[in-house]
Amino acid sequence: AQSVTQLDSQVPVFEEAPVELRCNYSSSVSVYLFWYVQYPNQGLQLLLKYLSGSTLVKGINGFEAEFNKSQTSFHLRKPSVHISDTAEYFCAVSEDGGGNKLTFGTGTQLKVEL
């Protein structure tokens, strides 16, 4: 069975500061990893995904994530955040390359302050 751990439930950060949202996963097989963002009362939007190849993945809105197999991590980073990045961020894992049957972490609330 697969699982995802997001240790930080909330991350406050000042505008223009860098941020890292942590994600660790466990799985007995190869995995496919995703980061989604959810704005209040909205569905999820895909930020980026790791399927194979380069371990550094770049996504939308200036976000990037690095897949680290030895540490079973897929941390999300952004060098300079904006007020509009305030949202809930979910890390997800799938053992199915088709992106089916996603298992989500508990989410991290990113709050960007002036």
Add this chain to the structure above:
Amino acid sequence: GAVVSQHPSWVICKSGTSVKIECRSLDFQATTMFWYRQFPKQSLMLMATSNEGSKATYEQGVEKDKFLINHASLTLSTLTVTSAHPEDSSFYICSAPGGQGYYNEQFFGPGTRLTVL
């Protein structure tokens, strides 16, 4: 891009009534759709997998007689919450694999907020 819509976006109903939520893939066909439930400040929990032309597959602990799923066509899946009670109040989100050109990616609807009084 692949767009998934949900209707209604929010609904308030009385305890004991049934509520139907629609999930549509607007510009692509989806033989499979997924239904999730999200409690406030919590993650998405997969409830069931909706399969066009066959029965839905429910996750452990989800009452299939309570949450009826019908995948009527390649672009429509419905979730009916039967005899709703206040504990069924939640945010329900559907998703679908994007199909050709969007392999490995699911597209999510905007969600339906259900409040049972």
